[in-house]
Amino acid sequence: MPIYEFLCKICGKQFEVLVSIGGEKDVSCKNCGNGDIEKLVSSFGIGGGSSKLKSASNGCSTCSATSCDTCK
């Protein structure tokens, strides 16, 4: 099951919920219990920042080679 991040529109609290397929509409704020929430972008990229691309491919960022000296 994917973990989604939600933002409560009422109290502004951000929280993560493990959501089963089709279960998004049943999610409510963990802080105030309100159902008026907004789903944020999946948390896969969180913490990656600018180093995300670099760590994804150890070598060249242009081609798929792991060690590339020609197209850097």
Ligand SMILES: [Zn+2]
């Ligand atoms: Zn709330």
